[in-house]
Amino acid sequence: MRPPTTSGQSVRDDALHAALSARARPPRPSALTTSLTLGWRALLKIKHVPEQLFDVTAFPIMFTLMFTYLFGGALAGSTGEYLQFLLPGILVQTVVFITIYTGFTLNTDISKGVFDRFRSLPIWRPAVLVGALLGDAARYTMASTMVIVLGLVLGFRPAGGVVGVLLSVVLLLVFSFSLSWIWTALGLVLRTPNSVMGVSMMVLFPLTFASNIFVDPRTMPSWLEAIVGANPITHLVTAIRGLMSGTVTPGQIGWVLLMSGALIAMFAPLTMYLYRNKK
Numbered sequence: 001m002r003p004p005t006t007s008g009q010s011v012r013d014d015a016l017h018a019a020l021s022a023r024a025r026p027p028r029p030s031a032l033t034t035s036l037t038l039g040w041r042a043l044l045k046i047k048h049v050p051e052q053l054f055d056v057t058a059f060p061i062m063f064t065l066m067f068t069y070l071f072g073g074a075l076a077g078s079t080g081e082y083l084q085f086l087l088p089g090i091l092v093q094t095v096v097f098i099t100i101y102t103g104f105t106l107n108t109d110i111s112k113g114v115f116d117r118f119r120s121l122p123i124w125r126p127a128v129l130v131g132a133l134l135g136d137a138a139r140y141t142m143a144s145t146m147v148i149v150l151g152l153v154l155g156f157r158p159a160g161g162v163v164g165v166l167l168s169v170v171l172l173l174v175f176s177f178s179l180s181w182i183w184t185a186l187g188l189v190l191r192t193p194n195s196v197m198g199v200s201m202m203v204l205f206p207l208t209f210a211s212n213i214f215v216d217p218r219t220m221p222s223w224l225e226a227i228v229g230a231n232p233i234t235h236l237v238t239a240i241r242g243l244m245s246g247t248v249t250p251g252q253i254g255w256v257l258l259m260s261g262a263l264i265a266m267f268a269p270l271t272m273y274l275y276r277n278k279k
Contacts, residue, residue: 028122028123029123029124030124031124031126031127034123034124034127034131035124035127035130035131035134036131036134037127037131038118038127038128038130038131038132038134038135039130039131039132039133039134039135039138040131040135041131041135042105042131042132042134042135042136042138043135043138045105045135046139056094056098056139056142056143056146057146059094059097060090060091060094060143060146060147060150061146061150063090063093063094064086064087064090064147064150064151064154067082067086067090067214068082068083068086068154071214072086075214075215080155083151083154083155083156084156084157085216085241086213086214087147087148087151087156087244088168088237088240088241088244089211089212089213089214089237089241090147090151090213091144091147091148091168091169091172091240092172092208092213092233092236092237092240093208093213094143094144094146094147095140095143095144095172095173095176096176096179096204096207096208096233097204097208098136098139098140098143098176099136099140099176099179099180099183100183100196100197100200100201100204101136101139102132102133102136102180102183102184102187103180103182103183103184103185103186103187103196103200104183104187104193104196104197104200105132105187105193106129106132106184106187106188107187107188107190107192107193107196108193110187110188110278111192111193115128115278119278125275125276126272126275128275129184129271129272129275132184133177133180133181133184136180137173137176137177140172140173140176141169141173144169144172144173148165148169158244158245158246159244159245159246160243160244160245160246160248161246164243164244164245164246164248165243165244167243168239168240168243168244171236171239171240171243171253171256171257172236172240174256174257174260175236175256175259175260177260177264178259178260178261178263178264178267179263181263181264181267181268181271182203182263182267183196183200184267184271185267185270185271185274186199186200188271188274188275188278189274207231207232207233208233210224210227210228210231211228211231211233211234211237212228212234212237212238213233213237217229217234232259235252235255235256235259236256236259238252239252239253239255239256
């Protein structure tokens with residue numbers, strides 16, 4: 001078989017070039033579209049790995065039942081009265097622990113090479129991080145719904161009504177979104193997903209248990225009460241209890257919003273710097 005002539009090859013090249021150049025290049029996706037698409041990707045991980053829902057379902061049920069019926073009578077005199085105090089705290093603890101998975105999943109993408117592929121795409125660069133945070137916000141909402149429904153079944157009756165409950169969930173989502181930036185930064189710095197999980201848990205365990213989630217700080221020694229009073233989780237639980245009971249003050253909500261803004265202002269630029277310079 002004779003090889004194609006130079007002129008014939010040139011004609012085919014010209015025809016191929018004309019066919020390709022005749023089609024309009026698709027528009028570049030917007031920042032919002034890219035972020036929502038990557039957020040949907042984060043949710044699809046739950047479909048393929050349903051074990052990720054274990055922390056959203058099993059842990060809140062276990063903690064609520066265990067603390068209510070094992071310690072409620074001793075701490076508050078009755079399980080029903082203790083449930084009114086405990087449930088807002090359990091809600092905070094459940095969602096705050098889930099924020100760890102933001103950095104964990106990001107580090108997993110880095111270790112598998114997916115991270116580099118996203119960075120090579122012609123998309124808005126922060127969309128990878130923002131999309132992951134949006135996807136995790138859906139997980140926070142699922143966990144909040146699980147805890148509140150369980151509480152209502154057990155006898156929790158918020159005096160603040162539906163509006164108070166919804167506002168408390170919104171406030172919790174705002175704080176959790178800001179807290180996720182810390183774990184995202186750790187996910188870009190630490191080497192393995194397990195190290196991200198370990199360091200994050202080491203930070204969160206003292207913050208959640210040395211707070212007012214389970215007991216009133218006024219029952220503690222004065223030095224410990226001062227530490228608990230300075231804990232940001234304590235301020236968050238206080239504001240959410242106030243919203244659910246209808247006794248919240250603007251100052252309590254303002255402290256949570258101020259802390260959330262401070263966390264974003266500190267760790268969002270740091271995270272973006274680490275993201276841009278990640279090798």
